[in-house]
Amino acid sequence: MSPLDLHWVGKKFWLPLSYRLKLFLTFLGVLVLCGGGLILLFGHFQRQALQEQTYNKGRFISSVLARNLEGPLFFMNMEQISANADAVLGATDLVAILIYDKDDHLIFSRFASQGDDDAARPEELGRFAKIMEGQTHTGEETSRTQWRQKRYFVFCRRIITAGQSNDQTSLYFDTGKEEQRSVTELGGVQIIFGHAQYQRGMGKIFRHAVLIFLSFLPISLFLALMLARDVVRPLHALVETLRTRLGKSEEEKEKEEETDELGQLDRRLQQLVGQLDHSFSTIAQMNEGLEKKVADRTTELTRTMWELKEAQAQLVQSEKMVAVGQLVAGVAHEVNNTTNFVTGALPPLEKRLDELRLILEGHGEQSCPDSVRVAELMQSIDLLLGNVREGARRTSKIVTDLKNFSRPDDDLSHQLDINQCLESTLALALPEYRHRIEVTRELATDLPKVSGSQGQICQVFMNLIINAIHAQPNKGSLLIRTFNSGDGVHVVFKDEGPGIPKKIQDRIFEPFFTTKEVGKGTGLGLSVSFGIINKHRGRIVVRSEPGQGAEFEVILPTEQEAIASHHKESGR
Amino acid sequence: MRPSLSPPGCSRSPCRQETVISRLHNSAQGSRINKCCLLLHLTPLSQRVDSPVKKCLPLIALLLLAFVPPAWALDCVLLQSSPLKPYEEARQGFEKAWLGQHPASGPKSISGNTVTQILLSEQQAADIFSLKKQLHGARLVVTIGDQALEFAKELREVPVVYLLAPSAASPPRNFIGIEMRIQPSRQLAAINKALPKVRSIGVLYNPGQSGQWVQEALLSPVASVQTLLFKKFDSQTNVPGALQELAGKVDAYWLLPDPQLTAPQVMGSLLEFSMKNRVPIISFSEKYLAQGAAVAVTFDTVDMGAQAAELGAQVARDGLGKDIPAITPPRKVRVMANPTVLERLGVPFAPNAIDANYTQEGGR
Numbered sequence: 001m002s003p004l005d006l007h008w009v010g011k012k013f014w015l016p017l018s019y020r021l022k023l024f025l026t027f028l029g030v031l032v033l034c035g036g037g038l039i040l041l042f043g044h045f046q047r048q049a050l051q052e053q054t055y056n057k058g059r060f061i062s063s064v065l066a067r068n069l070e071g072p073l074f075f076m077n078m079e080q081i082s083a084n085a086d087a088v089l090g091a092t093d094l095v096a097i098l099i100y101d102k103d104d105h106l107i108f109s110r111f112a113s114q115g116d117d118d119a120a121r122p123e124e125l126g127r128f129a130k131i132m133e134g135q136t137h138t139g140e141e142t143s144r145t146q147w148r149q150k151r152y153f154v155f156c157r158r159i160i161t162a163g164q165s166n167d168q169t170s171l172y173f174d175t176g177k178e179e180q181r182s183v184t185e186l187g188g189v190q191i192i193f194g195h196a197q198y199q200r201g202m203g204k205i206f207r208h209a210v211l212i213f214l215s216f217l218p219i220s221l222f223l224a225l226m227l228a229r230d231v232v233r234p235l236h237a238l239v240e241t242l243r244t245r246l247g248k249s250e251e252e253k254e255k256e257e258e259t260d261e262l263g264q265l266d267r268r269l270q271q272l273v274g275q276l277d278h279s280f281s282t283i284a285q286m287n288e289g290l291e292k293k294v295a296d297r298t299t300e301l302t303r304t305m306w307e308l309k310e311a312q313a314q315l316v317q318s319e320k321m322v323a324v325g326q327l328v329a330g331v332a333h334e335v336n337n338t339t340n341f342v343t344g345a346l347p348p349l350e351k352r353l354d355e356l357r358l359i360l361e362g363h364g365e366q367s368c369p370d371s372v373r374v375a376e377l378m379q380s381i382d383l384l385l386g387n388v389r390e391g392a393r394r395t396s397k398i399v400t401d402l403k404n405f406s407r408p409d410d411d412l413s414h415q416l417d418i419n420q421c422l423e424s425t426l427a428l429a430l431p432e433y434r435h436r437i438e439v440t441r442e443l444a445t446d447l448p449k450v451s452g453s454q455g456q457i458c459q460v461f462m463n464l465i466i467n468a469i470h471a472q473p474n475k476g477s478l479l480i481r482t483f484n485s486g487d488g489v490h491v492v493f494k495d496e497g498p499g500i501p502k503k504i505q506d507r508i509f510e511p512f513f514t515t516k517e518v519g520k521g522t523g524l525g526l527s528v529s530f531g532i533i534n535k536h537r538g539r540i541v542v543r544s545e546p547g548q549g550a551e552f553e554v555i556l557p558t559e560q561e562a563i564a565s566h567h568k569e570s571g572r
Numbered sequence: 573m574r575p576s577l578s579p580p581g582c583s584r585s586p587c588r589q590e591t592v593i594s595r596l597h598n599s600a601q602g603s604r605i606n607k608c609c610l611l612l613h614l615t616p617l618s619q620r621v622d623s624p625v626k627k628c629l630p631l632i633a634l635l636l637l638a639f640v641p642p643a644w645a646l647d648c649v650l651l652q653s654s655p656l657k658p659y660e661e662a663r664q665g666f667e668k669a670w671l672g673q674h675p676a677s678g679p680k681s682i683s684g685n686t687v688t689q690i691l692l693s694e695q696q697a698a699d700i701f702s703l704k705k706q707l708h709g710a711r712l713v714v715t716i717g718d719q720a721l722e723f724a725k726e727l728r729e730v731p732v733v734y735l736l737a738p739s740a741a742s743p744p745r746n747f748i749g750i751e752m753r754i755q756p757s758r759q760l761a762a763i764n765k766a767l768p769k770v771r772s773i774g775v776l777y778n779p780g781q782s783g784q785w786v787q788e789a790l791l792s793p794v795a796s797v798q799t800l801l802f803k804k805f806d807s808q809t810n811v812p813g814a815l816q817e818l819a820g821k822v823d824a825y826w827l828l829p830d831p832q833l834t835a836p837q838v839m840g841s842l843l844e845f846s847m848k849n850r851v852p853i854i855s856f857s858e859k860y861l862a863q864g865a866a867v868a869v870t871f872d873t874v875d876m877g878a879q880a881a882e883l884g885a886q887v888a889r890d891g892l893g894k895d896i897p898a899i900t901p902p903r904k905v906r907v908m909a910n911p912t913v914l915e916r917l918g919v920p921f922a923p924n925a926i927d928a929n930y931t932q933e934g935g936r
Contacts, residue, residue, distance in 0.1 A: 071844075074837040075812045161837050168738035169718050171829055172752060172857045172870075173658050 019261040020232040027224035035216045039209045046205040054198060058155035058191060061092060066157040066189045069099065073186040074161050078108065085110040093197050095119050095152065098190040104133050107187070119152065119192055132156055132190050153193035159186045235261050242268035310531045313524045332399040339399065343392040346385065353381060398427075412536060415449035416457055418482055418489050418556070425461040426480075433469050442481040450489050450556045456532045457556075463525040464493045464552050470516070471497030471550065488538065488557040495551075500544040508542065646673055646685040646888050649710040651724060653717025654693040658873045662716050662736055663689070665877025666884075673885035692720050712888050714880055721749075731892050733884045735876050738829075746892060748883060750876055751899045753829070754856075756789035759869045760798055762905050763854055765925035766867055767824060772799040773854070774822030776814050779804055781830045800826075811838050815845040824919075827855040827865065839863060852919045861910045861930035866917060868909075868930075871902035879903050 065088050072080035085097045089110055096119045099108035106129060111120050118124060131154050163182035169175060239261055246268060360374055422443065430439060450457075468478050472495055479494040500508060507513050509530040514523035526540075533540050537557050544550040650666065652659050671685050688710075695703055707713055707724060713732045715721045721737040727746065734740060734749035743749065763770065777786050786802055801822050803814040811833070818825070825846060827833060833842070843864040846853050852866030861868050879902065886896065910930040914921050 071837045071840040075809055075841065077812065161835075163835060165831050165834065168831075169656075171831060171834060172738055172859065173656060174859050174862075175656065 020228045023231055024224050024228035027227045031220035031224055039213050043205055043209045050201045058153055062155040062157035062191050066159045069159055070161050073159055081108050094191050095194040096192040098128055100132050101187040102185045132188050151195045155191050158188045161186055239264045246271055328402045332402045336399045339392050339395045346389055412452045416452050416454050418447055418450055419443045421458050425458050429465050436475045437469055438477040440479045444483045447482055447484050447489055448558050452536045460529040460532050463529045468493055468495035471495050488555050491554040493552045496549040499546045499548055500550050648712035648714055649688045651690050651715045651720040653719035659716045661873040662877035665874035666881045669878035669881030712884050714884055731887045733880050735880045748898055750879055751901055754905055757792035758905050760792050762869045762907050766907050767921050769920050770823040772822045773824045773826050774801045774818040775826045776803050776805050777828055778830055782828045808832055808838050812841050819849050824852050824854055827853050829856045850917045852917050858908045866910055866913045870906050872904040872906040875904040876902050
């Protein structure tokens with residue numbers, strides 16, 4: 001790029017200095033305006049001072065002249081009057097001196113030899129006389145200034161003289177106070193200044209003001225230059241610092257250099273603000289994501305905590321059930337052994353009785369003295385044996401049910417007959433409450449098998465049955481209905497208790513939530529049941545209206561695959 | 573030093589009424605008492621007397637005084653118009669002379685003469701009545717100035733002596749006074765002594781104002797050695813013309829006490845005449861020395877006060893008799909000069925005939 005390229009020169013020297021130039025011109029303008037204002041003010045004061053000086057001079061000269069003319073006018077000594085007027089006229093720049101008698105008739109006039117000849121014209125003299133006529137304050141030494149057609153300053157003064165004293169004492173002594181003398185008006189004196197003299201004075205003042213202004217101008221230029229330089233220097237440094245920090249490309253640099261320092265600073269600041277906005281938005285986004293993450297983690301932790309609690313509760317329950325199961329299994333085993341003695345002894349006993357009956361029948365009536373009695377005994381023995389057989393069968397069934405209920409089985413792959421589970425559970429739960437709870441069974445006969453753990457399912461059924469019984473402390477009823485639908489096997493437990501309030505229906509499956517009195521409920525029954533059914537990929541639905549009882553519906557899927565997949569997911 | 577009972581610095585109280593008692597050693601009366609007291613001072617003899625007798629000597633002297641016939645002192649009320657300097661000088665002269673006067677009657681007195689001073693310009697309007705009552709009860713009233721004379725004019729029973737009252741004209745019979753006019757002959761004599769080279773004196777006069785005085789001057793015995801050139805004037809505007817007629821004919825101009833002549837514009841003409849023609853102005857008051865007069869032939873105010881005191885004492889002792897004239901001229905002529913003016917006019921003067929020279933600060 002050639003140094004002679006005007007565009008390059010302009011960009012290199014003019015544009016970067018444009019703000020400085022603006023500032024310089026602004027400062028210069030302000031300084032010139034201030035200086036001009038001050039000079040105008042100075043001129044105004046000078047004009048006022050000149051005017052005041054002219055007035056004072058006029059008043060002074062007229063006063064002195066009036067005093068000096070007092071005697072000559074009293075004696076009408078025109079020679080002395082003329083001498084006084086000539087003396088004043090020669091020593092001042094007066095245009096004319098006019099002297100009037102007490103009737104304001106012009107008795108003497110003297111004009112400056114190089115003054116304004118117009119003042120001597122009759123019409124001007126007539127105007128001056130009119131002005132003098134306005135000075136009719138007899139007995140007072142008053143003066144009045146007149147501006148006559150902007151050409152003359154006219155000062156008037158009445159000439160008065162004191163008469164003889166009325167105080168005889170003052171004739172001899174200086175009494176120290178103004179003597180009371182009669183005052184006589186002798187006439188008036190009028191002195192006239194030309195406006196040209198005043199104009200010359202004003203012109204002189206104007207020239208001085210212009211001279212001062214011109215002297216002030218280079219000082220203003222220098223001051224403005226220095227001020228602009230001092231102001232722009234830190235600005236320029238700031239722009240350079242920002243430019244270095246932001247690190248722009250050459251193209252952007254050239255683009256910025258087309259503006260002045262303030263524009264560059266503005267551009268840099270806008271960039272800086274943009275970056276800050278971007279940073280703040282990034283921080284805000286990160287903050288928002290972090291909050292979401294925290295919320296998700298919190299939710300996950302809450303769920304994990306709940307699951308942990310549930311697992312802990314199930315573990316506790318399982319341990320208890322294991323212990324109960326072991327106990328029940330032990331007891332059942334022993335009872336079964338004992339029962340085996342009975343059941344084992346019954347067939348041979350019946351066989352022996354049959355042999356005995358045959359014997360008796362074979363001997364006839366001669367061989368048995370009291371055959372009637374024997375027949376009654378045999379009948380009684382058969383009845384008793386039947387009772388023993390029935391008792392043994394029942395005992396075996398009870399033992400079997402206990403074994404089924406207490407079987408520690410986590411294997412969910414067993415095929416369960418839900419109706420059988422219900423019967424087993426009812427057999428264990430109902431005997432105690434049979435006298436006050438009427439149980440109605442509506443069990444479908446076509447229920448398919450359900451995969452799961454019989455012990456856990458029976459535990460769920462037991463919890464629901466016990467809750468329904470406890471919800472009806474007096475007489476009550478319990479409807480147990482099973483049916484099959486498309487989504488699985490449904491087991492409904494419906495009681496006629498007080499029902500569950502709406503506000504706690506969402507919480508009844510929470511661990512340790514109970515409405516029972518302290519010590520009577522652990523709050524784990526429903527939560528454990530929920531966990532078990534959930535483990536079997538089923539669900540529990542509760543429906544209740546206050547005062548209309550409660551209905552729990554357990555829905556268990558029938559597909560084996562679904563349970564298997566659930567297990568796989570749970571194992572992860 | 574003015575004898576006064578008032579403390580120093582309080583002589584000008586707003587309502588000044590002071591009583592001055594004469595000192596024994598200053599008066600002849602005191603000297604008579606001193607004769608009685610000589611017994612007290614015969615110490616050489618008394619030293620030879622026994623001590624009890626010595627102790628009794630004062631008592632004996634007092635007993636002797638008891639046998640002296642009583643003599644009443646003089647007392648008067650001095651009514652002063654204002655504290656003008658000439659009035660003050662006259663008062664001082666009066667007091668000094670009054671306190672030295674003989675008692676009113678009797679050969680001996682132990683009480684001095686008294687003067688009750690009243691400054692009229694400082695009296696409140698509410699005090700006027702009591703003041704007049706006081707004047708009516710006085711044995712003698714002395715007034716200084718026109719205002720005081722005017723105030724005392726109602727007095728008929730009390731003898732009144734007035735002085736420095738230029739407006740006094742035909743006062744009542746109980747009034748006697750000292751006029752301010754000095755006889756022309758005495759003035760001419762003083763002028764002759766002070767300005768020995770002056771032979772011709774010009775005078776402008778208004779017949780209505782100074783006609784009588786001119787007649788007296790013409791009859792003055794000194795007039796033989798001095799030529800008086802009188803010019804009449806009717807109005808002030810005629811003064812320059814009259815002066816023009818005197819120009820070159822007179823060696824001095826005698827200014828008469830005429831208000832028309834002392835008016836500022838006329839005085840200006842007189843002074844201009846004096847300056848142009850080298851003619852000294854001889855005025856009747858030292859007041860005009862400051863304006864340009866060369867010599868003032870006037871009265872002595874202090875002596876005029878003393879003269880009034882003697883006049884008053886005479887009236888107090890003897891009453892208003894026919895031998896006391898109603899108007900007495902001042903007995904002492906005082907000549908003052910403005911040496912600067914005299915020197916500039918080139919007029920020779922006799923310093924020994926000048927009582928005082930005018931100075932700017934000391935001029936009255």
